Amino acid sequence: MEKKDIKSLFPQEVEQQLIELGQPKFRAKQIVSWLHEKRVNSFDEMTNIPLALRRVLEEHYYINSLTIVRKLESKLDGTVKYLYELSDKNCIEAVLMKYKYGNTLCISTQVGCRMGCRFCASTLAGLVRSLKPSEMLDEIYTAVQDTGERVSNVVLMGIGEPLDNYDNVVRFLRLLSMPEGYNLSLRHLSLSTCGVVDKIHRLAEEDLGLTLSISLHAPNDSIRSQTMPINNRWGVDELMKACRDYFDKTGRRISFEYALIDGVNDEPCHAQELAKRLRGMSAHVNLIPVNPVKERGFKCGSRQKIEGFQHMLTKLGVNATIRRELGADINAACGQLRREYMKEEEEEQC
Numbered sequence: 461m462e463k464k465d466i467k468s469l470f471p472q473e474v475e476q477q478l479i480e481l482g483q484p485k486f487r488a489k490q491i492v493s494w495l496h497e498k499r500v501n502s503f504d505e506m507t508n509i510p511l512a513l514r515r516v517l518e519e520h521y522y523i524n525s526l527t528i529v530r531k532l533e534s535k536l537d538g539t540v541k542y543l544y545e546l547s548d549k550n551c552i553e554a555v556l557m558k559y560k561y562g563n564t565l566c567i568s569t570q571v572g573c574r575m576g577c578r579f580c581a582s583t584l585a586g587l588v589r590s591l592k593p594s595e596m597l598d599e600i601y602t603a604v605q606d607t608g609e610r611v612s613n614v615v616l617m618g619i620g621e622p623l624d625n626y627d628n629v630v631r632f633l634r635l636l637s638m639p640e641g642y643n644l645s646l647r648h649l650s651l652s653t654c655g656v657v658d659k660i661h662r663l664a665e666e667d668l669g670l671t672l673s674i675s676l677h678a679p680n681d682s683i684r685s686q687t688m689p690i691n692n693r694w695g696v697d698e699l700m701k702a703c704r705d706y707f708d709k710t711g712r713r714i715s716f717e718y719a720l721i722d723g724v725n726d727e728p729c730h731a732q733e734l735a736k737r738l739r740g741m742s743a744h745v746n747l748i749p750v751n752p753v754k755e756r757g758f759k760c761g762s763r764q765k766i767e768g769f770q771h772m773l774t775k776l777g778v779n780a781t782i783r784r785e786l787g788a789d790i791n792a793a794c795g796q797l798r799r800e801y802m803k804e805e806e807e808e809q810c
């Protein structure tokens with residue numbers, strides 16, 4: 461019999477499972493608290509659960525956990541980059557950023573990615589598998605345990621496309637925000653997507669209260685289709701329509717990520733086109749100087765060009781900021797730490 465992943469279950473489901481095992485259902489509350497508040501990694505640590513029940517639980521369930529295989533800490537600003545190993549030996553990344561208002565953790569939602577964005581290191585080796593809800597929770601729980609500090613903001617901007625792992629991500633969000641658990645208000649969570657339009661419409665119906673962040677990176681279809689294959693499935697017009705729908709249904713302001721790539725999407729005419737697209741939307745644009753990825757060959761323009769782009773947007777009435785660079789001394793673009801580690805492992809095996 462295959463054991464079940466108990467940390468991915470809602471309290472009502474734990475209760476139901478206990479009833480099926482002929483156990484008192486009030487134990488569910490205690491078990492959930494051990495898993496999501498005290499965050500233990502074994503049934504034996506659940507000291508108020510009778511030994512006999514602990515054995516039954518062990519027989520039917522497993523408790524997921526992650527190991528930190530590498531940890532890089534910035535000497536400049538305390539940013540921490542974690543390389544985590546999953547129970548099947550796959551690796552994912554998470555980044556902890558320290559701000560005045562609290563700690564933000566950037567987490568992965570998949571092992572690899574199949575979206576194929578041309579500038580992104582996470583997608584170079586394709587998708588291995590999607591993460592389970594418990595594995596995404598553990599990215600947070602492990603960082604909290606390692607630092608001894610609360611994570612107050614979470615961003616789904618690590619490896620993977622969250623909307624390509626829709627059901628697990630939504631379950632994870634509900635588990636993360638439940639009062640019986642980590643109790644994170646989803647107002648403090650951003651989900652970033654390359655633009656999986658059908659899922660954006662679905663997400664608008666979930667009533668989660670999170671902030672949606674769109675990786676736009678281009679003002680028109682011809683540039684966007686060259687750099688982001690998803691654009692061949694849903695073009696910029698359809699994506700914008702989905703954003704408007706999301707805003708109308710949820711009242712939440714959308715933020716747009718725009719990685720500036722020298723000579724590709726960072727000319728003044730692109731700023732004008734972008735401003736036209738966003739006019740009338742309560743939008744915020746996050747400008748990111750593209751992070752060079754060895755295998756890709758894209759680079760960012762001069763500081764002056766980047767600031768010029770921002771000023772142009774502001775002048776045209778679009779709220780835009782340039783992302784502050786954190787952890788410059790441990791810098792690696794999205795997915796690069798995992799990639800480097802994988803290469804080292806391959807070399808060792810040769």
Ligand code: SAH
Pocket residue numbers: 577579580581616617618619620621622652653654655674675717719748749750751752753793794
């Ligand atoms: N799949 C999701 C979330 C993961 S990527 C998405 O596409 O939004 C997180 C963000 O980093 C996205 O905005 C992505 O486009 C951006 N990104 C990826 N590689 C980058 C690079 N080399 N330089 C700058 N931003 C990059």
